[in-house]
Amino acid sequence: MLGIIFSFSHSFDDTRHKKFALIFTILGIIAGFSVFGVRMYDPRGMNLLLIRFNRWLIIWIAGISLACVIVTLINAVFRKNFLRLVSLFLFSILIFTSLMYLVPPILQFTREFVYFGESGISTNAMLRALGFTLGLFVCLLLTLSAYEVHKSLNTDNQANLFLLASVIIYACEYSASSIAAMQRLKLIRLSDAVFKIMIWRGENPNAFLFAQLALALIMLAFVIYTHLKPTREFPNKALLRKEKARLRDCRRWSWSLCVWGFMAIFIVIVLHYYDTKPPAEVQPEPYDINNGIISIELAKVSDGHLHKFSYVTPNKYDVRFLVVKKPAGSAYGIGLDACDICGIAGYYERGDDEVICRRCDVVMNKNTIGFKGGCNPVPFEYEIRAGKIFIDVKALEAEETRFR
Numbered sequence: 001m002l003g004i005i006f007s008f009s010h011s012f013d014d015t016r017h018k019k020f021a022l023i024f025t026i027l028g029i030i031a032g033f034s035v036f037g038v039r040m041y042d043p044r045g046m047n048l049l050l051i052r053f054n055r056w057l058i059i060w061i062a063g064i065s066l067a068c069v070i071v072t073l074i075n076a077v078f079r080k081n082f083l084r085l086v087s088l089f090l091f092s093i094l095i096f097t098s099l100m101y102l103v104p105p106i107l108q109f110t111r112e113f114v115y116f117g118e119s120g121i122s123t124n125a126m127l128r129a130l131g132f133t134l135g136l137f138v139c140l141l142l143t144l145s146a147y148e149v150h151k152s153l154n155t156d157n158q159a160n161l162f163l164l165a166s167v168i169i170y171a172c173e174y175s176a177s178s179i180a181a182m183q184r185l186k187l188i189r190l191s192d193a194v195f196k197i198m199i200w201r202g203e204n205p206n207a208f209l210f211a212q213l214a215l216a217l218i219m220l221a222f223v224i225y226t227h228l229k230p231t232r233e234f235p236n237k238a239l240l241r242k243e244k245a246r247l248r249d250c251r252r253w254s255w256s257l258c259v260w261g262f263m264a265i266f267i268v269i270v271l272h273y274y275d276t277k278p279p280a281e282v283q284p285e286p287y288d289i290n291n292g293i294i295s296i297e298l299a300k301v302s303d304g305h306l307h308k309f310s311y312v313t314p315n316k317y318d319v320r321f322l323v324v325k326k327p328a329g330s331a332y333g334i335g336l337d338a339c340d341i342c343g344i345a346g347y348y349e350r351g352d353d354e355v356i357c358r359r360c361d362v363v364m365n366k367n368t369i370g371f372k373g374g375c376n377p378v379p380f381e382y383e384i385r386a387g388k389i390f391i392d393v394k395a396l397e398a399e400e401t402r403f404r
Helices: 002-009 020-041 043-078 081-112 123-151 156-184 192-203 207-226 237-276 393-397
Strands: 288-290 293-297 307-312 318-325 332-336 347-350 354-357 383-385 388-392
Touching: 002 020, 002 081, 002 123, 002 156, 020 043, 020 081, 043 081, 043 156, 081 123, 081 156, 123 156, 123 207, 123 237, 156 192, 156 207, 207 237, 293 307, 293 393, 318 393, 388 393
Parallel strands: none
Antiparallel strands: 288 293, 293 388, 307 318, 318 332, 347 354, 383 388
8 A cells, every 4th residue: 555655646746745655654654663662761651551542543544544535535526636635645644643553563573583581693583583674575575566566557547546445445454443442442332343343353364464465466467457568559669669668667567566465475374374383282191190199200201301291180170290301400390381471371392492381482491490480380399209200199189270
């Protein structure tokens, strides 16, 4: 949509109007950096205030985008220069408010390159930074390609049609989001219809993104079809060659938009799936139990990897617990496959030396497993002697309500 609005801005004859959208884009980015800076300066004091501010921004974006749709439709009927200028102003305000809202969460990703317990120069941190950079690069190329493709449309009617369709999709997206924002601001009550809209929006976060990309594919297909060959006569071959070169450039930008559009879909669907896919659940290992005492051979859990066990209590609760040999010395970390912060989400092993919380993705320090506090496996009583770990089942039964 940003690329299409830039194209609309550059269709004006006045140089000042051509730069209008670009100026508001720069101002929106600056405003977004400012909001992010305020959050970082006083995260606790400003958190609730910024949450409320963002909810109002969502409502504001929805309102401006709807106003853009209305003015564009009116301009399509009456075709007045004044209405075109009003449209450009509203589109520029829409860009400004959207970037003020979107830039802070984008910048927040830069604070997540290094996970807790990782080195700042680790391979994973570098890959996250590279992925962030490539993501911005794809967005910029999508914007540039959309700008060039939209600019190549033959008539104002065609250009305005695709501009209107893009803004309608955007208005629908933020109108749906504004329902949740208004409900949380207590501006509307939580009715069945409101609740259904909120649920649908939460379950389909990429629906409007795909709609925008589908519109882009329709636009590029239309440009390719209408720019296959010259449709009029030229007085000389030089002008004919110039026209063929222009048509070829239009088709190339269309294919560029196609490539980066599918790249965005690939990132959102495939890469996001592999990035967020939970690891396969590790099956609990066997152990010996006699007279209510569980015994585990140290030799079976001394390889430094995470080992999971399970005990079903008389009340039918499946209490999971973990054992791992600590890197330093001969001590063992033993605790429940649960913590006081993230509940029973549990833990998994990544690579050879990382234990990760399934819910918050925090990297455990293996030397702290078995200690109280933080996102750590909840400790319980046990005993190590004669080359074995001994656990009284009563210690596990006392924690069974955690695993409801």
